[in-house]
Amino acid sequence: MDTAAFASPRHSRYHPTNAAPPTARHTSRGNLPIDTPPPYGPVRPDEIDAVARLAHHGFGLPRPIFDRYADLFGVDRLRVLRATGPTGRCEPMACAAHWLVNQWFCGQPVSTQAIAMVAVDPTRRGEGHGSALMRNLLAEGRAAGAAQAVLWPSTLPFYQRLGFGRGGVACRWSAPPALLTPLRGIEWDDGAILPADPRDATPLAAIRRRMLEDGNGLIERDETLWSLALCPDGDPAALFLLTGPSGAEGYIALSPPQSRRLQVADLCAATPRALQLARRLLSGYRAQADHVVWRGGPDESLPLLASDLGVELEQREEWLLRILDVRRALTARAYPSDIDTVVAFAINDPLFPENNQTFHLKVAKSKGEIILCMNDNAPTATLGIDAFSSLYSGHASAKALWQAGLLYGKEKIIAPMERLFCGPRPWMVDRF
Template identity: 55%
Template sequence: MAFAQAGTTAASILPADPLDAAPLAMLRRPMLAEQNGLPERTEALWTLALCPDGEPADLFRNDDGYIAVTPPQDRRLAVADACLPSPRALEPAMALLAGFRAQVDRVTWRGGPDDTLALMAGDGVTLEMREEWLIRPLDIALSLEARGYPAGLSESATFEIKDNLNHGNRRKYHLEVAQCRGNISEMEQVIEPPIRLGGAAFASLFTGHTSARSLWRAGLLHGEEKMIDRLQRIFCGAPSWMPDRF
């Protein structure tokens, strides 16, 4: 896709060293807190992000964000990595991309469901490929207690997990959520009928990749209406995604 010329801004975006990821990690950290699925990058992940072909990408940044691009090839400009959390980062990055319009016909990047570059580009965006990513919680109790939950929510739910790959997860769990944290107790006897689901469906619910109601419609989650409504509230949030491969 091609970008139109973006507006100018005082927050200029300047060349930076792609081999120094420390300041980029600081810029990226607030984005990790408000979105689901983005990992804290190790040194190896930063290398893969900023040196996608084994050579350092061209990095540009200011105090609000950054964008890294690889040299144009076949009339295509690839964004290797980007963190553009505010207009002071997004607008100069858009202007930078627009500056390549004499050399390229399209710009490609890896983005999520709530993608600011796609919002700014408008009708010129085409989805070239969609990849699903896989996750499998190894310890369901620890995973639920380590996860964050919506602020101000006080709720509970009971699960019965049937995990065909990890028999240690095959049990009933009672989850209590308060003050953004979860507390798990394992139950031999349950007070109310639990939600029943398999390990793969639980992984989709846990990450926010699929809602409880969507899993119910697909026949992958079984339970009473009131319990499904509770799960909708407990696991609501931004859809999970990540740009990294490893």
């Protein structure tokens, strides 16, 4: 996996001055030339400037950064919703980016639509363009085979109306480097910290695989996400392999200290030895930094090893999940191996009628299958697609949803649901 190509901004090859002009075609809608493109669809080369402006208004994204992302993600991932503007021309009023990744739950990958850069023209907000764009985008993701969609929100109500629920968290931790000094006597003399090339993520993906399998919610990175992780600001971070006698057991990528804060760009420590080596490396920065800052899950190991009080949870953010295809989602993920049961979900999904039914899930030997059930009296949990999404990821327990009035059913349905969706608390730190 080569991350070098994405290390720094490049002039966008999709700038309209570089692109071939759109050719006139004719459609089955009549003999009209396509001056009027369909309301929703992939961005056209002559619309890239308009999308860059939407991104600037929506996120304050300067053009060079937009061009970097356009190169990183590829403009074929951009979608627009067009409407007639003040000039009478049909132009992009809203934009978003999407692509397929795998998100792991209980040791299995689930095909997922990752969504980013949702923005609506500031003069046209509140007119329904954002919702219309999202409905089209989610339908496209579902048709492409995604079982669910994931995104980082800046607002909850807008996405909740579209069926998103809270999916999991990302935590930002900080600690004075001195607190991370390994205790004497438990140094790992057979371990080493070796500088490595941040432009080749292939060995890192192999190390990270164990984290994907053991955790919940982590995304299997493609080249784009590796580039963002290892070259967060466009420049490659300093990468170190944390090795034992049989090879690499972890890695750590560091951005240069700024304002006496040392930012860990990425960290994966698959063994106690790798974690001790990471501590040794980080504590060595105590003359240059007052704080080491890293992003991770709610159940991090590093805070447990701090030598004194002073580790802080600086920030806790939530990402959102939306199950697009209930049947596919329930059969893609795995379940705890000691459970043999059948549970029923009556799902309310205003967007996808295929989800709007009762699903009987039979789980045995970690696998789930949807079965036909003639027993009308089978205990059933009734819930909206947003609450179901939070239950599915394990972010919200069946009991918490039931107590909140977001899951309806007899109390006896709670215990098997709690056991089905238990496991490590879901977290994911990749930003998109």
